[in-house]
Amino acid sequence: MEPTDRYYWDGPAPETPAQSSTPAPWKDTTIVGKPVVRVDAYDRVTGSAIFPSDVVLPDMLHAAVLWCPHGHAMVKHVDTSAAEKMPGVRAVLKDGTPGTNIPWFQSRGFSSRLFDPHCRYEGEEVAAVAADTIYQAWDALRAIKVEYDLLPHVVTEEDAAKTDAPAVRDGGNVPPAGRPYERGDVAAGFASADVVVERTYTTPCELHHPAELHGCVAKWDGSRLTVWESTQGVYAIQNSVAAALNLPLANVRVIGHYMGGGFGSKLSTGKYSIIAALMAKKTGRPVRLFLTREQVALTMGNRPPNTIWLKAGVRRDGTLVALESRSRGTGGAYAGGGSPDFLIRELYLCPNVRCENQDVYINAGPQRPFRAPGHPQGAWALEQMMDELAARLGMDPIELRVKNVPTFSQSRGGNPPYTSTLLKECLVDGAKSFGWTEARKRPPAAGHIKRGVGVAAGMWQGGGGSPPSTAIVKLFADGSANLNMGASDIGCGTKTWAAQIVSEELGVPLDRISIEHADTGTTQFATPSGGSKTVPTESPAIRAAAIQVKEQLMAMAAEQLKVPAADLELRGSEVVSKSEPTKKVAVGAIGGFRSRGVVVGVGYRGPNPSGKVANPFAAQFAEVEVNALTGEIRVVRFLAAHDSGRPMNEKTYQNQVFGGITMGIGFALTETRVMDREHRGKVLTQSLHDYKMPTALDAPADKSVVILDPHDTEVNTTGAKGIGEPATIPTAPAIANAVFHAIGVRLADAPMHPVRVLDALADHAGAKGRKRG
Amino acid sequence: MGHDDTNTDTLPARGVSRRGFITTGVTGAIGVAAAAKLAGATTDAQGAAIVKAGEMVAVTLMVNGRQRKMLVEPRWSLLHIVRDHLGLTGTKVGCERGECGACTVLVDGVPRYACMALAVEADGREVTTLEGLMTGEDMGPTQRAFAEEDAFQCGYCTPGQIMAAEGLLRANPSPSLDEIRAGMGGNICRCGAYAHIFKAVAKAADLKRQGR
DSSP states (O other): OOOOSOTTSOSOOOOOOOOSOOOOOOSSOSSTBSOOOOTTHHHHHHSOSOOGGGOOOTTOEEEEEEEOOSSSEEEEEEEOHHHHTSTTEEEEEETTSTTOOOEEEEETTEEEETTOSEEOSTTOEEEEEEESSHHHHHHHHHTOEEEEEEOOOOOSHHHHHSTTSOOSSTTOSSOOOOOOEEESOHHHHHHTOSEEEEEEEEOOOBOOOOSSOSEEEEEEETTEEEEEEOOSOHHHHHHHHHHHHTOOGGGEEEEOSOOOOOTTTTSSOOHHHHHHHHHHHHHTSOEEEEOOHHHHHHHSOOBOOEEEEEEEEEOTTSOEEEEEEEEEEEBTTTBOOOOTTHHHHHTSOOSEEEEEEEEEOOSSOOOOOOSSTTHHHHHHHHHHHHHHHHHHHTOOHHHHHHHTOOSBOSSSTTOOBBSOOOHHHHHHHHHHHHTHHHHHHSOOOSSSEEEEEEEEEEEOSOOSOOSOOEEEEEEETTSOEEEEEOOOOOSSOHHHHHHHHHHHHHOOOGGGEEEEESBTTTSOOOOOSOTTOHHHHHHHHHHHHHHHHHHHHHHHHHHHHTSOGGGEEEETTEEEESSOTTOEEEGGGOHHHHHHOEEEEEEEOOOOOTTOBOOOEEEEEEEEEEETTTOOEEEEEEEEEEEOBSOSBHHHHHHHHHHHHHHHHHHHHTOOOOBOTTTTOOBSOOSTTTSOOOOTTTSOSOEEEEEOOOOOSSSOTTOBOOOTTGGGSSHHHHHHHHHHHHHSOOOOBSSOOHHHHHHHHHHHTTOOSOOOO | OOSOOOOTTTOHHHHHHHHHIIIIISOHHHHHHHHHHHHTTOOOGGGOOOOOTTOOEEEEEEETTEEEEEEEOTTOBHHHIIIIISOOTTSOOSOSSSSSOTTEEEETTEEEEGGGSBGGGGTTOEEEOGGGGOBTTBOOHHHHHHHHTTOOSSOSSHHHHHHHHHHHHHHOSSOOHHHHHHHTTTOOOTTOOHHHHHHHHHHHHHHHHTTO
16 A cells, blocks of 8 residues: 555545745744644633633524443334433433434445444433533433443454454455565565574553543534534544534534644544434524543544564674565454554665564544554564664674665655654664763663663655645734634644744734634635645745735835835835835735735645655664563663654744643553453544553653754745654554563563563563563 | 432432431531531431431531622532532533542632532531632632643643642642642543643742742
8 A cells, every 4th residue: 555644534635726936945934843832822821711611602503412331232212202201301312313314434345324323332322311411411311211232352363363253344354454565575685794683562452542532512503503622633534513403614613722632533523413403403593512430532543553573684884785574453343453564664765674564453432543543553563673673683783774774655656765864863862862872872770660661763665745734924004913724733832833834924923923723714725734735835835925015015115115016025024125224114014015904925836746755764762661570661761853844933843742742641550441352342542541541750851852954945835844753653563672671571462561571571581470461 | 429418218228328428428517517507406426317318408618708698509519509500510420439539629728529528518618619729710729730841731631730739839839740740530531641740730839938
């Protein structure tokens, strides 16, 4: 399969028109890149930001969804008669209720119904209630009696792949595998290697768990529907809601000004938006429907667990000669298990590579894209393998990686070069800042607390952005400005860097720029914020729009000052002649501008450079303490060196990297969905007590970022690449390699919880009797 | 499921479990006061009567310095009345089971998960929400510190983080890094802004000490 970074948008996206001129790259900037406070910081710390779950409308109803409590079941009968008579209940929906026979797209070539009687995983929607209060809605849900036929379930990949396994879907649990990726001749490669290592690695099923629950508020005005949704992309929601309800796009307005986190789970909607809209239509009242935390855990996506067998061959001098992988993963009952092999194909120079991926269906909630789909899994295998090879060769792990750094893409057709890559600098400069050499030399501690340091590298297959993007900048007669764009600010600081770009080009201070965004009714088309592509996709369009405003302003000033427009430039709030600086006019005093009241600039995103690819690169360094008596691992220090092109805002960039590291710590140490294999196929980690995300006690305070700017003049007109996803890709293997350095034991299974650590130590010591499955 | 059941006619066991919560799940004076309120004249917590669904109980709360007299169902959480009845949506819903901390408010100056507190428990008490840290349109010192240190990303857990920090600093005006981490340990930030949160709490302590 050809790599793509378009997972956030299913289907072809329209191109935007080319801009009339391409501005030269910035040299020194006055505000872009600077660590300014977010333009919406006030809103987010005072409660004035209205998130979709905060929306309150007059006469609004509160809704809740009843879900299937079994791992695999067929709904035989749903009795809602008691619920319908309960106080405050205004609408009850189930399969068969008029208007609910709506096909629901699950995955390519597979649809089910809104309330499909065949529940293939715990959490599938069975009925829904809207009532005057949320307590009444829950009372009514409990009064609904459902008869189920329990079906045999299967919740592990091993079980599902067996020939006599219960069928999750017609056609079996193992879909036809895609064609393996192949280049060179792996057999010949391994034959030429001096050292060959193979190992099987496993990664956990990780849940997104954004802070704000999934849900929406729906309101009708006659035939027009407005949906306030917690989403990463309002246009994606508009698309699926309009399709499901057979409405014109113009009649579906989706608003998502603020949203409480997504990490990929909120790129698309859920059945809840349709259910809310149907109930609002039925009752003639607005409906708020947010899922519970348990429903989010069950139904709103996950990172597919993968089992990755990897074999690597290397020459004595550190030249990689062959890589071969076979992976199996599951995306639940409906979706694929992800392809964790991109890094194996791409990150290091290697002439002979073969990768095979196999999906398996199980009775579990469908995966959704999760922060760099496939990449943390692939990095977990490849980057531990590099560490192991280095140890076998007696080489420094950084030296081994540097020896194999590529300058071009090996897995894409035509082997295009990268517009920029500082992978080598990430490794070398990062190591220097971290104090790698000294830390590696430190003699081992005598007690049971063992210290170690580790490194891992990574890249993200997206992060270069692409058309389409349209942005509009309005300059008002007093020199203040408004920016209009469709992109969501999912917490990465989108509005802030966007305002910084407008300020950079027009000299308008940030506190005189207002922003409209993420509203299909009033803002421009944008693909959802995901794939680390919001900066590289939107920033060139914003810059182009601001420049177009400037050009119009110059033309008007030229007329007034009687000098050619080319001789004019904007200095602060004045337009000044470059040749005769005494000739100048304040922006607000330009006659033509004052009478027009506003100047509007429209900016488009041009195409990516042809024959090249843009990717972000990273290397991360971890220091850990391992308690050899309890098996606990503590991350005490972390340094991340990143090439994501030009940083737009040093503060939010750093915050993104720290966030990625924190999420990677969860992947490495604590997070895993556990399912009940024996009894009912239920998820056993539905609560946040059982599903352990990193807290303030788990994240190290000692974190730092080395920002490496390649001054990429080719990638786009702002020189920016994405940072959100690369930040979490190398984290977990960096920790695992540090653990190996500390205790001399390799932990190939994530998360590395204390039981696994102790088992591994016991195995290592040759002890018996402690083995626990 | 996130909401307590009250249908005691058909599900007697649920009533027992709720009384169990009132009498054993809540400690000290608040528990006794709430139980006494439900029981009417008696102060014997073991004998507390079950108030039926739909029967309202009068409570008086001091919310952000304002007296609020309300009729509430005994099962309503403090979170529910703060958001859905008082319209203070700065307090967020994250899990409704005392796990994430997004709904943290101060009750008599002490951080409390509003989803795990009943409205009747807060009767006669001072409740401070994020909005209560403001002076008019001006941010309080803890809010300013969070803004300046970029101690959030999506901002959804942030109100709870700020209230936890505010409560910590009221109890301990000069916390060490370890004390900050412990004090913020009950509030999950999925975006992972912890390193900035630690800095913000330290900065808020400075701002408060300087009286700003």
